[in-house]
Amino acid sequence: MYFVKIRESIMIAHSLKNPFFGPAQNxxxxxxxxxxxxxxxxxxxxNVVIDIGLAHEIVKEVLKKLDYQxxxxxxxxxxxxxxxxxxxxxxxxEVSAKVKNTFSGKIGVTIKENPSAWAGFKP
Numbered sequence: 001m002y003f004v005k006i007r008e009s010i011m012i013a014h015s016l017k018n019p020f021f022g023p024a025q026n027x028x029x030x031x032x033x034x035x036x037x038x039x040x041x042x043x044x045x046x047n048v049v050i051d052i053g054l055a056h057e058i059v060k061e062v063l064k065k066l067d068y069q070x071x072x073x074x075x076x077x078x079x080x081x082x083x084x085x086x087x088x089x090x091x092x093x094e095v096s097a098k099v100k101n102t103f104s105g106k107i108g109v110t111i112k113e114n115p116s117a118w119a120g121f122k123p
Contacts, residue, residue, distance in 0.1 A: 003039040004049045006059045010034060014071035014082045021081075027070070032087070033112040034063060036095055037122075040105030050103050062094040084111050084119040092121045 015027045036059045040049045066074075071082040080086065088109040096107055108122030 001039055001041060002043060002049045003037050004052055004055055005035055005037045006052075006055050007033065007035050008059055008063050010063050010067040012066055012069060012071055012087075016081050016083065018081060027072070030113055032084070034059070034091065035110040035112075035120075036091065037108040037110075038099075038103060038105055039108070040103075049105060050099070054102075055099075058095055058098045062091055062098070066091075084113055085121065087111060088119060088121040092123075 009031060011029065011031050013027055013029045016024045018025065036055070038050045038055055043049065066087070071077050071087070076090075088111050091111075092107060092109045095109070099107070106122065108120060110118055110120035112118040
């Protein structure tokens with residue numbers, strides 16, 4: 001299996017309005033390190049999984065909409081619990097939609113909340 005991984009970081013704020021989350025019910029910030037992996041069993045006609053420059057631009061474009069935002073204020077996330085897992089799924093869906101006509105491999109998203117905890121999504 002071949003892969004290309006793109007790493008970017010974003011700063012977000014949010015609150016998790018459910019007693020399950022204890023103090024995280026209050027507004028708090030996070031700096032997420034986001035890894036988006038593109039995997040393929042085969043290389044394309046250029047001997048690459050995906051054009052790294054294109055992949056990087058797509059990931060940056062998707063993340064730009066979240067960077068320096070309070071997720072609670074975004075219409076897209078109104079009434080949602082914006083857990084790290086949920087945000088990873090959102091990023092996966094956005095990136096997947098942007099590459100659906102040019103990339104046929106698998107995509108995975110991992111978000112690192114801090115040096116010892118991360119979550120992600122891959123189908």
